[in-house]
Amino acid sequence: xxxxxxxxxxxxxxxxxxxxxxxxxxxxxxxxxxxxxxxxxxxxxxxxxxxxxxxxxxxxxxxxxxxxxxxxxxxxxxxxxxxxxxxxxxxxxxxxxxxxxxxxxxxxxxxxxxxxxxxxxxxxxxxxxxxxxxxxxxxxxxxxxxxxxxxxxxxxxxxxxxxxxxxxxxxxxxxxxxxxxxxxxxxxxxxxxxxxxxxxxxx
Amino acid sequence: xxxxxxxxxxxxxxxxxxxxxxxxxxxxxxxxxxxxxxxxxxxxxxxxxxxxxxxxxxxxxxxxxxxxxxxxxxxxxxxxxxxxxxxxxxxxxxxxxxxxxxxxxxxxxxxxxxxxxxxxxxxxxxxxxxxxxxxxxxxxxxxxxxxxxxxxxxxxxxxxxxxxxxxxxxxxxxxxxxxxxxxxxxxxxxxxxxxxxxxxxxx
Numbered sequence: 369x370x371x372x373x374x375x376x377x378x379x380x381x382x383x384x385x386x387x388x389x390x391x392x393x394x395x396x397x398x399x400x401x402x403x404x405x406x407x408x409x410x411x412x413x414x415x416x417x418x419x420x421x422x423x424x425x426x427x428x429x430x431x432x433x434x435x436x437x438x439x440x441x442x443x444x445x446x447x448x449x450x451x452x453x454x455x456x457x458x459x460x461x462x463x464x465x466x467x468x469x470x471x472x473x474x475x476x477x478x479x480x481x482x483x484x485x486x487x488x489x490x491x492x493x494x495x496x497x498x499x500x501x502x503x504x505x506x507x508x509x510x511x512x513x514x515x516x517x518x519x520x521x522x523x524x525x526x527x528x529x530x531x532x533x534x535x536x537x538x539x540x541x542x543x544x545x546x547x548x549x550x551x552x553x554x555x556x557x558x559x560x561x562x563x564x565x566x567x568x569x570x571x
Numbered sequence: 572x573x574x575x576x577x578x579x580x581x582x583x584x585x586x587x588x589x590x591x592x593x594x595x596x597x598x599x600x601x602x603x604x605x606x607x608x609x610x611x612x613x614x615x616x617x618x619x620x621x622x623x624x625x626x627x628x629x630x631x632x633x634x635x636x637x638x639x640x641x642x643x644x645x646x647x648x649x650x651x652x653x654x655x656x657x658x659x660x661x662x663x664x665x666x667x668x669x670x671x672x673x674x675x676x677x678x679x680x681x682x683x684x685x686x687x688x689x690x691x692x693x694x695x696x697x698x699x700x701x702x703x704x705x706x707x708x709x710x711x712x713x714x715x716x717x718x719x720x721x722x723x724x725x726x727x728x729x730x731x732x733x734x735x736x737x738x739x740x741x742x743x744x745x746x747x748x749x750x751x752x753x754x755x756x757x758x759x760x761x762x763x764x765x766x767x768x769x770x771x772x773x774x
Contacts (some may be wrong), residue, residue, distance in 0.1 A: 414627055424617055426739040430752060437759070451656060536629040552755035556640070 369564035370399040371557055374540040375476075376407040377456035378419075380431060383480045385539040385551035386439050389471045397542065398561040402446050402472050404463040405527040407453075407538055412549050414536060419453045434486075438551070443495055445485025454485065457523070462510060463521035464499070464514035464526050471503050482542075572767035573602040574760055575732050576580025577743040578679075579610040580666075580693050583624075583634060586683045587641050588742040588754040593676045595757055607666040608730040610741055612689045617739060641754070646733075656764050659686065659693035660726070665703070665713060667729050668676075668722035671685040674706050679716035681705065 373389050375382035393400040411419070412535035421428035432448060439446035459479045464470055476500050482488035488495050491509070500507035513519050533542055541548040544564055547559035576592050578585035596603040614622070624631035630729050635651060636764055642649035662682045669675055683704050685691035691698050696714070703710035736745055744751040744760035751760035 414629065424739075426617065426737065430739065430750060433750070441759070456604070534629065534632070536633065537625075547633060547636070550755070552753070556644070 369544055369561045371561045372401045372403045372542045374403040374405050374526075374538060374542065376405060376454040376536050376538045377459050377479055377483060379407060379538040380421075380452075381551045382436050382539040383484045384435075385446065386476055386480050386555055388442065389541075389554060390477075392558055393561075396562055398519065398558050398565075400473075402463060402467070402476055403526055403530070404460045404476075405460060405524060405530045405535070405538070406457070406460060406523065408503065409527055410538075412533060413520065419570050422453070426431075435467055439484075445481055447485055447487050449487050451483065454483070454489060454491070458493060458496050459475050459490035459499070461520065461523045462496060462514045464523035465514035466510070471505060474503055475499065484567075541555060572747055572764045573604055574764045575604045575606050575745045577606040577608055577729075577738050577741060577745065579608060579741045580682055580686060582610060582741040583623075583638050583649065583655075584754045585639075585686065586687045587645065587647065588757055589679055589683050590647050591645065591754075592742075592744075592757060595761055599761050599765055601761050601768075603676075603690065604669070605666060605679055606729050607663045607679075607726060608733045608738070608741070609660070609663060609726065612730055613734060613739060613741075617638040620686050625656070627737075642687075646686055650688055650690050652687065652690050657686070657692060657694070659730040661696060661699050662693035662702070662719075664723065664726045665699060665717045667726035669713070671724060674708060677706055678702065688714035 369506070371393055373386070375386055379428075390400055397470070407419075411417075416423060419428075432501045435446060438444075448529055463472060463476055463479070466475070469475075479496075482495065482499060482561075483490050490496065497507040497511065500510050530540075533545070534547055535542070536550055539551055540553065543557055543561045546560055548560070574596055576589070578589055582595065593603055610622075619626055624634045634674050638649060638651070641647075659682075664678055664681070666675060669678070672678075682693055682699075685698065685702060686693050687704065700710040700714065716748075733743070736748070737750055738745070740752055742752075742754055745758055746764045749763055751757070751763070
C-alpha cells in the first residue's frame with residue numbers, strides 16, 4: 369500500500385522527516401509518493417495567519433531547541449534560518465510539477481538541506497537553478513516547464529487534496545485515508561502501510 | 572540523572588505516556604519523579620480557555636483517532652470519555668500530595684486507566700476512594716491528608732514550577748532543565764537522562 373508524504377519546504381519538522389522518509393520506506397518495501405503542498409491555506413482554515421510556532425512563542429522556542437536535538441540525533445545539517453517561516457513556493461512548484469520524476473527525492477532533500485543547513489531561500493530562482501543543476505538537470509528547462517500549465521497547477525491541486533484528506537499540519541503521511549501527523553509518526557505510518565499491504569495480499 | 576514526568580489526568584496523550592514511563596525508565600535505570608499538574612493555567616497563559624483539541628476541531632478529530640491507534644499499539648484499555656476535557660482535580664491533588672509514595676505509580680496508572688478505559692470521573696470522591704482502596708490504602712486517611720496543608724498545596728506548586736520550567740503542554744519530560752514534549756518523546760528524554768548521567772559519572 370503506497371504512502372503519500374505531505375510536506376511544506378518552510379516546515380522544520382517536514383525537513384527532519386523528508387530527509388529520512390525515502391530510506392525508511394525503502395527498507396520496508398513501501399512505495400513513497402512525495403506530496404509538496406503549501407501550509408498557508410491549511411493554516412488559514414484553522415484561523416492562523418502564520419505558523420503556530422510564530423503565534424505561540426513557547427511552542428516556537430521549543431521547536432527551535434527540538435531542531436537542534438533532532439538534527440544532531442539524525443546527523444542532519446542545521447543552521448537556524450534567518451527568516452521564518454520563509455516562502456518556498458518556487459521549489460515547491462518544481463517538486464509538485466515533477467511528481468514521479470526519478471530525481472524528485474534528491475531534489476527534495478537538496479532543497480531542504482539548503483534551507484535548513486545553510487539558510488538558503490527556496491523562492492530564489494538562481495538558488496533553485498543551482499540545486500537543479502547539481503542534479504545534472506537542465507535547470508532552465510525544468511523551471512520553464514514548472515511554471516507552465518498543466519504542471520504549474522499541481523502545487524495548488526496538491527494543497528486542495530491535502531485539505532480534502534483532512535491534513536492540518538506538516539509533515540503528514542497518509543495511507544489509504546489514514547493520517548499520521550508529525551515527524552515522529554513516520555514509523556507508525558510505514559507500519560500501517562505494511563499491514564494494509566499484507567491484508568490486501570491475503571484477500 | 573532523574574527524569575521528571577509532568578502530566579494532567581485530563582490529557583489523553585498523558586495517559587499513553589503515563590502507562591509506559593515507569594517501565595521505560597526502569598529498564599534504563601533512570602530515576603522517575605511523577606509531577607501531576609494542571610493544564611488549565613498553562614493553557615490560559617497561551618490564550619486558550621480550554622484544550623486545543625476542543626479549540627481546533629481538526630486537531631481534536633485527529634487526536635481521537637490517534638488514541639484508538641496508540642491504545643491498540645500499546646495494548647491499553649480505551650473508551651472515549653463522554654466528556655472532554657474532564658476536571659480531574661481530586662486525583663491530581665492526591666497524586667501531588669503523595670509525591671514519592673511507593674504506591675504513586677500504581678495510583679497514577681489506575682486513575683488513568685479508569686478515566687480513559689472506563690469513562691470514570693477522577694474528580695468524584697467515591698471513585699478516587701475506590702481506586703485508593705484497590706491499592707490497599709486507607710482511602711479516607713489519604714483523602715483527608717491530601718486536602719490538608721501542606722500536602723494540599725502541592726498540586727498548585729507543581730503547576731507553578733512547570734510554568735517556570737517552560738512547560739506548555741502535557742505530557743512533558745524534563746531532565747536537568749531540558750524539555751521533551753509529547754508521548755512520542757519519551758525515548759529521547761530517557762536517552763538524554765542516561766547521557767547526562769554518564770557525563771556526570773565521568774567527571
